[in-house]
Amino acid sequence: MTHGVAFWFEFASTYSYLSAMRIQALCAERNVPLTWQPLPLGPIFAAYGWRDSPFNLFPAKGANMWRDMERECARLDLPLQRPDVFPQNSMLAARTICGVIDDPRAPDLIRAIYSANFAQNRNISDPAVLGDLLTATGFDAASALAAAQTPEGKARLRAQSDTAAALGIYGAPSFVVDGELFWGNDRLERALDWATSDTGGGHRAAER
Amino acid sequence: MTHGVAFWFEFASTYSYLSAMRIQALCAERNVPLTWQPLPLGPIFAAYGWRDSPFNLFPAKGANMWRDMERECARLDLPLQRPDVFPQNSMLAARTICGVIDDPRAPDLIRAIYSANFAQNRNISDPAVLGDLLTATGFDAASALAAAQTPEGKARLRAQSDTAAALGIYGAPSFVVDGELFWGNDRLERALDWATSDTGGGHRAAER
Numbered sequence: 001m002t003h004g005v006a007f008w009f010e011f012a013s014t015y016s017y018l019s020a021m022r023i024q025a026l027c028a029e030r031n032v033p034l035t036w037q038p039l040p041l042g043p044i045f046a047a048y049g050w051r052d053s054p055f056n057l058f059p060a061k062g063a064n065m066w067r068d069m070e071r072e073c074a075r076l077d078l079p080l081q082r083p084d085v086f087p088q089n090s091m092l093a094a095r096t097i098c099g100v101i102d103d104p105r106a107p108d109l110i111r112a113i114y115s116a117n118f119a120q121n122r123n124i125s126d127p128a129v130l131g132d133l134l135t136a137t138g139f140d141a142a143s144a145l146a147a148a149q150t151p152e153g154k155a156r157l158r159a160q161s162d163t164a165a166a167l168g169i170y171g172a173p174s175f176v177v178d179g180e181l182f183w184g185n186d187r188l189e190r191a192l193d194w195a196t197s198d199t200g201g202g203h204r205a206a207e208r
Numbered sequence: 209m210t211h212g213v214a215f216w217f218e219f220a221s222t223y224s225y226l227s228a229m230r231i232q233a234l235c236a237e238r239n240v241p242l243t244w245q246p247l248p249l250g251p252i253f254a255a256y257g258w259r260d261s262p263f264n265l266f267p268a269k270g271a272n273m274w275r276d277m278e279r280e281c282a283r284l285d286l287p288l289q290r291p292d293v294f295p296q297n298s299m300l301a302a303r304t305i306c307g308v309i310d311d312p313r314a315p316d317l318i319r320a321i322y323s324a325n326f327a328q329n330r331n332i333s334d335p336a337v338l339g340d341l342l343t344a345t346g347f348d349a350a351s352a353l354a355a356a357q358t359p360e361g362k363a364r365l366r367a368q369s370d371t372a373a374a375l376g377i378y379g380a381p382s383f384v385v386d387g388e389l390f391w392g393n394d395r396l397e398r399a400l401d402w403a404t405s406d407t408g409g410g411h412r413a414a415e416r
Contacts, residue, residue, distance in 0.1 A: 048266055058256055060378040064389050071398070170268040181272050186394040190279070 003178040003195045004033035008164060009110070010041040010172035011094060012053075012087035014069050015185040017118045019173040021078055023188060024107050032195045036101060036110060038094040039164050039172050040157055053087045072185075079119040088117055089125040091157070095148035096130055098156040100139060109137040211386040211403045212241035216372060217318070218249040218380035219302060220261075220295035222277050223393040225326045227381040229286055231396060232315050240403045244309060244318060246302040247372050247380050248365055261295045280393075287327040296325055297333040299365070303356035304338055306364040308347060317345040 007023050009016040027034040045054070055062035066082060073080040093113050100106050112133040116122040122129050131141035147153050164174075168181055175182040175191035182191040215231050217224040235242040253261070263270035274290060281288040301321050308314050320341040324330040330337050339349035355361050372382075376389055383390040383399035390399040 058378060060376050064376060064378065064391055067389070068391070068395075075398075168268050168272060170266060170272065181275070183272055183276070184394075186392075187276075190283075 002030075002032055004035060005191055005195050006035045006037050006176040008037045008039040008169055008172055008174040008176065010039050011090035011113055011117060011124060013041065013172045014055075014065060014086075014118065016173040017114045018069075018072060018076060018078065018185040019175075019188050020110055020114045022076065026188070026192055030192055030196050032192055036097070036106060037164075038097045038101070038157065038160055039169065039174070040091060040094055040161055041172055042091075043161050044165070044170060056086070079115070081119055081121050083117055083121050085123070088123065091125070092127065092145075092148060093124045093130060094160075095153045095157045096134070096144055098160065099147040099153055100144055103139070105138050109133060109139065112137055210238075210240055212243060213399055213403050214243045214245050214384040216245045216247040216377055216380055216382040216384070218247050219298035219321055219325060219332060221249065221380040222263075222273060222294075222326065224381040225322045226277075226280060226284060226286065226393040227383075227396050228318055228322045230284065234396070234400055238400055238404050240400055244305070244314060245372075246305045246309070246365060246368055247377065247382070248299060248302055248369055249380055250299075251369050252373070252378060264294070287323070289327055289329050291325055291329050293331070296331065299333075300335065300353075300356060301332045301338060302368075303361045303365045304342070304352055306368065307355040307361055308352055311347070313346050317341060317347065320345055 005023070005027060007019065009020055024034060026032075045051075050057060053062075055065045069080055069082075072078075097106065097110060097113075100109065113124055113130070116129060116133060117124050124130065127145055131145060134141035134144050167174075167176055169176075169183075171183055173183075173185055173188070175187060177191050177195045180191075180194055182188075182194070213231070213235060215227065217228055232242060234240075253259075258265060261270075263273045277288055277290075280286075305314065305318060305321075308317065321332055321338070324337060324341060325332050332338065335353055339353060342349035342352050375382075375384055377384075377391075379391055381391075381393055381396070383395060385399050385402045388399075388402055390396075390402070
């Protein structure tokens, strides 16, 4: 049988970008149902005592992450322009997506937001930028942005955080398949293998 | 042209185990020269303010690392027995390897130490265990252990730390090819691609 993949992504996360741009096509190729799950990483990192990205807190790690992104983007044929601000504040973008997640155009908007952040060096915390992206992908920008900033809009994203914590998620991107948690863009293909196999991607020996 | 791969490994590191067990055969297949570079991660983590493995400091991350190790070991057909102590104190093992690194049997000893840690739940900080492994791989255990504990033996491992820091290394396993740094077992194959290509593994667009 085929399980669905829940894709947990953070708009400020570089490696989430690599997955976000690829996952819908990969799932379509394999007939794997896909759900998009916005994830604010800030509260998770705050619980670690981090008030910034680990890629900024640990400079050697950050330097190599950007070099690795250059190599991986070249390999995956994805554009990359290192943003002036990293990580960007992704709260408004994530709340906006939560409000339109059931719309079939939502994946286009998600990719547009990632491209703005990592290929176009645009400020995705700016309502004007998000408004442009909403309009370009067929949404009513004013109403989507207004809904994101209501108490209900904020509560939707908080509920995502709570769900993520309950699933054991600690970073992004993450993939959850039938309760099995995979972390990192390097595990996207493994998650899809798991989703399409009776025996958990053939890894019967790893089953508990 | 073909560049060599410098493999930086920490005996206490789970993902270093996955690379250590595979890298010599993969390099041989591709005619890539390989050097083994013992790396004590403790001083690097201490510089981050960590006095323990991040997999212990951050329990959700640690739980999923062990699950991922089960999946990856099943995929790579490597045995895994979660050690009672993690991370193990690897200083004596690393100092011992430094003293015999030019011996052609050193890779056998390295793999034996990793198997002891991650497949046999043996205490690799115990000189008696290391002595068994040295003897089993053809070394004079008493002289190798004695050399590891001299001031010169300790200085050799400290020099490795200094070299690693100068290369920008911040974790293990790491691979360095012609100045290019790759981090993590998931990048082993990419490092080999880089080593065997004029254009950096075909990633010309990523060249600086």
